[in-house]
């Protein structure tokens with residue numbers, strides 16, 4: 001016998017009866033998605049004094065050989081500390097009770113840079129764990145903020161294990177790079193901000209590592225835009241999770257290993273992405289490098305590999321667009337050493 005389920009949303013706005021057919025399951029999933037938009041708005045107000053409203057630049061798709069497409073690039077690499085991660089870092093530090101022992105974070109690089117920046121600017125002690133693959137640009141920035149830094153292990157997963165071990169012995173509060181509600185809300189403020197700058201986007205391309213950035217942005221937009229997730233071929237965390245129906249281990253590689261290769265997508269992030277992402281596109285290292293070069297040639301913008309992946313997917317023709325389509329691309333980070341000012 002098919003049994004109807006009566007559902008009331010957590011905020012008491014509606015009550016609905018749902019059956020058990022496949023279509024009912026899809027509806028159920030969408031109704032159960034917690035609406036984080038009010039919390040993203042509240043988070044934006046809390047972190048606003050501490051984060052930059054990063055600019056957007058509009059370019060014609062013709063400049064990239066994409067006929068008729070209108071492109072909006074969100075220059076989030078101009079954010080404090082060089083990446084969107086600063087939003088999530090302040091969201092955690094300002095919305096959770098921080099103990100006197102301070103905070104601890106594991107990171108491929110940019111989350112560590114952001115937590116170090118945010119903690120030092122608020123006078124909070126911080127200890128950051130990075131793997132040896134982190135780029136020198138990120139290591140240098142963290143050192144510059146004067147927090148404790150431990151470099152060890154080969155991957156983000158190693159740094160995470162070391163940080164968890166240390167957390168067990170200390171009173172410090174861990175700040176997860178993606179699998180933490182306040183991190184998702186903080187990254188979601190990028191979506192809110194972008195919509196205010198470019199209200200009519202139809203498609204939005206965002207790079208994925210653990211899924212914090214895109215699950216935040218997706219929590220803001222929902223299905224109001226076509227969300228395209230972009231991952232390196234060498235680190236397909238979301239693709240593997242979608243294939244398996246749950247977060248599973250993926251290879252840890254690619255030129256963007258210090259930003260887009262955390263081994264698996266976050267438990268909290270996965271259901272949001274499963275229910276909102278329209279497609280996942282994989283890019284090669286060569287395509288990412290070509291994207292970095294093109295951003296430099298076109299705009300004199302220096303983006304790091306992870307910060308370029310979404311743009312690279314478009315440039316490589318891997319995202320289907322129609323003439324006139326309004327496409328947004330997040331350039332999510334710029335912490336790289338790929339600049340030689342000597343000449």
Ligand SMILES: Cc1ncc(COP(=O)(O)O)c(C=O)c1O
Pocket residue numbers: 083108109110111177178207208209210211212213214258259260304306307332333334
């Ligand atoms: C520059 C850059 N872009 C994108 C990402 C992916 O973010 P997430 O792990 O939240 O998916 C990262 C993560 O470190 C990053 O540093």
